[in-house]
Amino acid sequence: MTKSDRTWVEVSRRALLSNFGQFQRFFHSQALIAPVVKANAYGHGNGLVVKTLNHSQVWGFCVAYDSEAIELRPLTDKPLLVLSAWQPINLPTLIRRRIQLVIWDRSAAQAAAQAAQRINRQAIVHLKIDTGTSRIGTRPEALAPLLNYLKRQRWLHLEGVFSHYADSESNSLRLARQQRADFIQAASQVSAPLVHIACTAASLRLPIPPTNLVRLGLGLYGLWPSPATRRADRVRLKPAMTWKTRVLQVKSVPAGTAIGYDRTYRVRRATTIAVLPVGYADGYDRRASNRSHVIISGRRCPIVGRVSMNLVMVDLGRRPVSAGTEVTLLGRGAEADVLAREWSTIGYEVVSRISPNIPRYAAA
Numbered sequence: 001m002t003k004s005d006r007t008w009v010e011v012s013r014r015a016l017l018s019n020f021g022q023f024q025r026f027f028h029s030q031a032l033i034a035p036v037v038k039a040n041a042y043g044h045g046n047g048l049v050v051k052t053l054n055h056s057q058v059w060g061f062c063v064a065y066d067s068e069a070i071e072l073r074p075l076t077d078k079p080l081l082v083l084s085a086w087q088p089i090n091l092p093t094l095i096r097r098r099i100q101l102v103i104w105d106r107s108a109a110q111a112a113a114q115a116a117q118r119i120n121r122q123a124i125v126h127l128k129i130d131t132g133t134s135r136i137g138t139r140p141e142a143l144a145p146l147l148n149y150l151k152r153q154r155w156l157h158l159e160g161v162f163s164h165y166a167d168s169e170s171n172s173l174r175l176a177r178q179q180r181a182d183f184i185q186a187a188s189q190v191s192a193p194l195v196h197i198a199c200t201a202a203s204l205r206l207p208i209p210p211t212n213l214v215r216l217g218l219g220l221y222g223l224w225p226s227p228a229t230r231r232a233d234r235v236r237l238k239p240a241m242t243w244k245t246r247v248l249q250v251k252s253v254p255a256g257t258a259i260g261y262d263r264t265y266r267v268r269r270a271t272t273i274a275v276l277p278v279g280y281a282d283g284y285d286r287r288a289s290n291r292s293h294v295i296i297s298g299r300r301c302p303i304v305g306r307v308s309m310n311l312v313m314v315d316l317g318r319r320p321v322s323a324g325t326e327v328t329l330l331g332r333g334a335e336a337d338v339l340a341r342e343w344s345t346i347g348y349e350v351v352s353r354i355s356p357n358i359p360r361y362a363a364a
């Protein structure tokens, strides 16, 4: 980080590589791994993560949107797979750059095939089957006519068939087992080299074969999707991200002083308040107001008052620090899963909403 950074994110390359190695050893040779780097690599910086893992034995990288794949194409020659959505107008660019595309129904397949024919290059596609999440994908009962259509499309190269679990991180695996069985049944009708359904939680809790590719997101970043996943205890994960800022102002306030918008907090006794130059516009969630904490000089300091757009106040108690002192917003002592509880959300949201405008630095 530089002295001019107001707030910044440090990402441990060693942690990323170690987490990747943990999953690789756990899967043995049963599956290829495709790191999921959508949403700026879950907030970790997609360029930094792709550069770090590109020389490991990753199959390729998964993103949600076509724009993300186009942005990352110059950084890797490996496959880039768009999982969620692409804009028809971008198809010629995507196909020319060998970006692999989700297709989910006949009109999506048709659009890809027509664009491919127009530029005289096959489109590489993965067929998404909806086995119970009810997001993008064809339902199993609509599969047969779509497959018939696909068989006749010489401008489409069907590289994969995939699905996504709705709740493989929850305590009960009942629905996930059903989804897995339905997917295997549906995928057996499809002739495609890559078959994939597992995410972090499922890859640790359900058997991988007969699928052969795992789309690995949160676990790669060293975070657990849920307590049930952590209990599976199959890999040792190291959180890769630390989010920091520096104290902007320190001031003593008398008993009874109200803090922040709407005066939702009043100090009971005289204390010292630190003002931090970060807010919900940066992704520091407003739900942290009066119920979360940061770490300053190893101490846990509570957030007091409302988190505002650009500033947050914390109570330093009787041990003031000087302006400029480093603050850990997320990291050791303020782990993503702890913040997720305090912010009434999930770790995925805590990390992925940290503004992409904040600089990301590679740490050891």
Ligand SMILES: Cc1ncc(COP(=O)(O)O)c(C=O)c1O
Pocket: 036, 083, 164, 198, 199, 200, 201, 215, 216, 217, 218, 219, 225
């Ligand atoms: C389609 C798809 N596959 C894989 C993943 C990765 O999931 P996880 O981060 O739990 O490993 C996601 C994440 O939301 C996803 O949407």
